[in-house]
Amino acid sequence: xxxxxxxxxxxxxxxxxxxxxxxxxxxxxxxxxxxxxxxxxxxxxxxxxxxxxxxxxxxxxxxxxxxxxxxxxxxxxxxxxxxxxxxxxxxxxxxxxxxxxxxxxxxxx
Amino acid sequence: xxxxxxxxxxxxxxxxxxxxxxxxxxxxxxxxxxxxxxxxxxxxxxxxxxxxxxxxxxxxxxxxxxxxxxxxxxxxxxxxxxxxxxxxxxxxxxxxxxxxxxxxxxxxxxx
Numbered sequence: 033x034x035x036x037x038x039x040x041x042x043x044x045x046x047x048x049x050x051x052x053x054x055x056x057x058x059x060x061x062x063x064x065x066x067x068x069x070x071x072x073x074x075x076x077x078x079x080x081x082x083x084x085x086x087x088x089x090x091x092x093x094x095x096x097x098x099x100x101x102x103x104x105x106x107x108x109x110x111x112x113x114x115x116x117x118x119x120x121x122x123x124x125x126x127x128x129x130x131x132x133x134x135x136x137x138x139x140x141x
Numbered sequence: 142x143x144x145x146x147x148x149x150x151x152x153x154x155x156x157x158x159x160x161x162x163x164x165x166x167x168x169x170x171x172x173x174x175x176x177x178x179x180x181x182x183x184x185x186x187x188x189x190x191x192x193x194x195x196x197x198x199x200x201x202x203x204x205x206x207x208x209x210x211x212x213x214x215x216x217x218x219x220x221x222x223x224x225x226x227x228x229x230x231x232x233x234x235x236x237x238x239x240x241x242x243x244x245x246x247x248x249x250x251x252x
Contacts, residue, residue: 063238069182073229073246080240116182122238129241131184 034059038119038132045109046140053104053135055119063122064095065129066104070115078104078117109139144168147232147244154222155252162217162247164232172196173215174241175207176231184231190215191237222251 035058045051055064066078079086079093081102086093090110095102106113116134147164154160166173174197175187188207189197195207204220219226232244 065240067243073248075231075243075246077240077242118184120184129186134182 034130036132042136044138051106055102057100057121061121065120067118111139114139145242145244151248153250159220164215166234170234170236172235174233178229227251
């Protein structure tokens with residue numbers, strides 16, 4: 033099955049810094065999503081981005097499907113950005129999402 | 142309006158009890174899911190229903206039984222709870238295989 037790897041596993045930054053989170057996947061996919069799990073455990077869908085680039089405020093994401101990776105950019109980080117960021121992809125053949133292990137982001141004030 | 146709502150948010154219960162977690166979505170989605178998030182934050186799919194029919198049933202103990210009375214609801218019933226069932230359970234929905242929206246999670250603690 034598809035393998036999903038996220039890097040880095042942990043990231044600690046000062047407020048105001050920019051960051052790039054990476055998601056590599058081992059096979060072709062037709063669905064890729066980025067999620068943020070905040071410190072209270074809530075899972076929020078950030079982007080549905082099987083290919084191309086999308087922007088939402090300070091966040092943007094780019095997926096290069098042919099090269100099997102996606103990047104999540106966070107600019108001007110705020111403490112509320114802290115949490116775990118998950119990348120999840122869907123195999124062509126079924127509905128199942130394959131999840132990465134996540135990047136734990138801590139933004140210090 | 143909450144798109145995917147699950148109740149309760151917290152559930153503390155003794156070993157051997159039977160409990161249910163309810164999930165409702167008001168997005169008009171045709172597919173609903175249950176995920177289990179373990180202590181290492183890893184999310185594993187348990188079940189998926191499309192138009193009230195089971196389409197994914199991963200290897201979970203048969204003490205776990207999903208019930209989908211209609212497209213907008215997918216409840217999770219757990220019999221004979223064990224300590225290892227302690228986790229956060231997430232309900233989610235999507236239109237077909239598209240973008241998933243998640244509920245806020247139910248933290249189950251078995252004592």
